[in-house]
Amino acid sequence: MTENIYTPDVVVVGGGVAGLTVALNLAPRKVCVITKSNLGINTSSSWSQAGIAASIDKDDSLEIHLKDTLKTAKGLANEAVAKKIISESFNVIKDLENIGVKFDKNSDGSFNLGLEAAHSHKRIVGSKGDSSGIEIMRGLINEVKQSEHITVLENVSIDSIMHENNTIYGVIGRFTDKNMPDNHVIIQSSHIVLATGGLGGIYANTTNPRSSYGEGIALAAEVGAILTDMEFVQFHPTGLDFGLDPTPLATEAIRGAGAFLVNQNNDRFMLSAHPDAELAPRDIIAQNIFKQIDQGNSVFLDCRDTIGDNFKSRFPQVHSYCVKAEIDPAKDLMPIIPVAHYHIGGVKTDITGRTSVDGLWCCGEVAATGVHGANRLASNSLLEALVFGKIVANEINSQPFKQEQQAINSNFLKTYKEKTRSKIRAKKYIWQLRSTMMRHLGIVRNETSILKGLSEIIRIERDSKGLSAKLNDMILVSKFIIVGAIKRTESRGCHLRFDYPNADPKFLNHIDQTQITMEQDIESILLEKDLPQEKTLAS
Ligand SMILES: Cc1cc2nc3c(=O)[nH]c(=O)nc-3n(C[C@H](O)[C@H](O)[C@H](O)COP(=O)(O)OP(=O)(O)OC[C@H]3O[C@@H](n4cnc5c(N)ncnc54)[C@H](O)[C@@H]3O)c2cc1C
Numbered sequence: 332m333t334e335n336i337y338t339p340d341v342v343v344v345g346g347g348v349a350g351l352t353v354a355l356n357l358a359p360r361k362v363c364v365i366t367k368s369n370l371g372i373n374t375s376s377s378w379s380q381a382g383i384a385a386s387i388d389k390d391d392s393l394e395i396h397l398k399d400t401l402k403t404a405k406g407l408a409n410e411a412v413a414k415k416i417i418s419e420s421f422n423v424i425k426d427l428e429n430i431g432v433k434f435d436k437n438s439d440g441s442f443n444l445g446l447e448a449a450h451s452h453k454r455i456v457g458s459k460g461d462s463s464g465i466e467i468m469r470g471l472i473n474e475v476k477q478s479e480h481i482t483v484l485e486n487v488s489i490d491s492i493m494h495e496n497n498t499i500y501g502v503i504g505r506f507t508d509k510n511m512p513d514n515h516v517i518i519q520s521s522h523i524v525l526a527t528g529g530l531g532g533i534y535a536n537t538t539n540p541r542s543s544y545g546e547g548i549a550l551a552a553e554v555g556a557i558l559t560d561m562e563f564v565q566f567h568p569t570g571l572d573f574g575l576d577p578t579p580l581a582t583e584a585i586r587g588a589g590a591f592l593v594n595q596n597n598d599r600f601m602l603s604a605h606p607d608a609e610l611a612p613r614d615i616i617a618q619n620i621f622k623q624i625d626q627g628n629s630v631f632l633d634c635r636d637t638i639g640d641n642f643k644s645r646f647p648q649v650h651s652y653c654v655k656a657e658i659d660p661a662k663d664l665m666p667i668i669p670v671a672h673y674h675i676g677g678v679k680t681d682i683t684g685r686t687s688v689d690g691l692w693c694c695g696e697v698a699a700t701g702v703h704g705a706n707r708l709a710s711n712s713l714l715e716a717l718v719f720g721k722i723v724a725n726e727i728n729s730q731p732f733k734q735e736q737q738a739i740n741s742n743f744l745k746t747y748k749e750k751t752r753s754k755i756r757a758k759k760y761i762w763q764l765r766s767t768m769m770r771h772l773g774i775v776r777n778e779t780s781i782l783k784g785l786s787e788i789i790r791i792e793r794d795s796k797g798l799s800a801k802l803n804d805m806i807l808v809s810k811f812i813i814v815g816a817i818k819r820t821e822s823r824g825c826h827l828r829f830d831y832p833n834a835d836p837k838f839l840n841h842i843d844q845t846q847i848t849m850e851q852d853i854e855s856i857l858l859e860k861d862l863p864q865e866k867t868l869a870s
Contacts, residue, residue, distance in 0.1 A: 339363040342518045345526030347376035349695025351471040352720025373540040379464030380582035382457030384710035385420035391452040404704025405824040412702045416718040423717040432470035446587035447709035449612040461646040500737040519736045529696040534671035535769035538580045545808035547697035551678040552846045557687040560676030562815030565825045568616035570670030573656040578670045589637030594628040617669040631664035675703045684723035694719035705824025757799035777830040
């Protein structure tokens with residue numbers, strides 16, 4: 332077995348918008364950035380379409396952007412955090428322009444702003460129509476490659492945070508290249524930033540890269556970090572139902588440009604569902620599409636008269652998916668389904684990106700900073716990742732640095748190696764888990780479905796015998812979502828329960844969890860609901 336040891340000042344796990352922004356802003360500190368694929372590949376950041384929300388139009392204002400954000404968040408947003416990110420929106424866009432990112436502009440040099448659902452003004456700053464992520468990441472990667480303080484470790488997957496006596500001192504992982512499975516990588520540092528993205532990969536239908544399955548949440552939970560809002564998984568109303576995995580996204584900006592939703596009977600069902608019709612908040616649209624599908628209807632995006640022949644130039648990325656599926660958006664209806672898209676919950680941080688574990692920081696989708704409350708306003712997530720990337724870097728830079736490295740605990744190393752040695756092919760169980768989460772913890776839940784989901788996850792855990800590290804992480808993350816979903820006996824934002832259809836003021840709070848409380852809660856749920864106990868199942 333070969334081990335590669337690095338000793339930077341700071342280790343950043345994740346090479347999306349959040350991770351790269353932290354790394355760039357940490358100069359002159361020595362930083363090691365780790366990504367599971369080649370830089371930029373398999374990140375939600377590169378796949379993002381519409382762009383970054385910023386209230387820069389002359390008729391718009393920070394106050395209106397804040398009002399839209401809080402209204403969408405359904406009473407659960409942290410107003411101070413929302414204010415912070417919104418007030419920085421123009422600055423982060425300027426920062427990106429300064430490193431060469433090109434945004435769409437009008438002939439007079441002003442930004443060509445897009446409109447998305449639940450925004451009361453046009454305020455989406457994007458690039459090449461629906462290719463914003465590609466352009467933003469191009470700029471960031473280019474800058475990272477020119478930065479001497481950054482070392483990038485590509486194709487390395489981090490499996491554990493090294494810790495002893497409540498102190499973290501680095502991360503350990505291995506190369507993802509199957510030809511070198513025993514090559515371990517150790518990065519020693521007392522400052523660890525997790526920027527590992529979302530968890531759509533635990534659902535059967537998702538817009539996220541399959542490698543985004545909440546690994547950062549599992550890493551943080553294992554060292555005792557507090558998680559919060561785990562039940563809030565946002566489903567995007569318009570995944571393109573072309574039979575592809577992951578599901579390609581049809582950005583909301585398409586509806587912002589006038590496209591509407593119809594069923595196979597040409598019924599524009601959103602007109603009677605919400606005063607803002609197709610521009611209602613995401614949860615309302617996803618719920619209404621779900622109702623249509625539940626009634627046996629098919630749902631389509633109709634762009635024929637509203638966007639027509641301009642589709643290709645305005646939305647080139649979505650157009651390319653349509654071409655592959657032999658659909659012409661100027662002439663044909665586009666079949667759509669709601670898909671798991673964004674995780675609002677995650678590792679709880681304060682307004683500086685600090686978690687409950689000393690030395691551990693989080694930013695981007697893995698973090699739960701409180702800005703999105705119970706429902707995320709479209710395009711506020713890239714904004715959050717960019718702003719918190721800077722905040723975390725500034726905070727770390729203001730800290731004194733330990734020069735000496737803590738010795739690696741040989742017991743920890745031994746356990747780690749045993750844990751990751753297994754070569755079990757867990758694909759069968761992984762697909763069972765994804766379909767369980769989609770069916771029972773999807774867009775709409777109720778007690779029966781959540782408990783069925785729990786029983787299934789426990790069965791998968793028992794049958795797979797805990798032998799796959801990836802599956803173990805997916806099981807852990809699913810359990811946190813299940814506990815949050817069972818405890819929140821109300822409907823709020825993107826957490827929709829058939830059995831509790833209304834919001835309940837007593838739930839104007841966050842459901843915090845740790846791995847210990849989650850396991851205790853599951854034991855109580857099994858007892859209270861008279862479900863087979865884990866131990867019984869395992870015997
Ligand atoms: C199709 C799509 C369109 C979207 N459009 C928009 C939009 O228009 N506007 C908007 O604001 N938001 C949009 N979003 C959401 C937004 O893109 C994400 O929330 C944001 O990009 C997350 O950035 P991140 O840096 O946190 O994570 P990511 O960009 O997903 O990066 C995660 C990184 O972590 C690495 N990683 C994960 N686990 C490990 C591990 N164990 N070891 C090593 N590395 C690891 C990955 O390799 C990757 O480099 C969209 C999302 C999708 C999927």
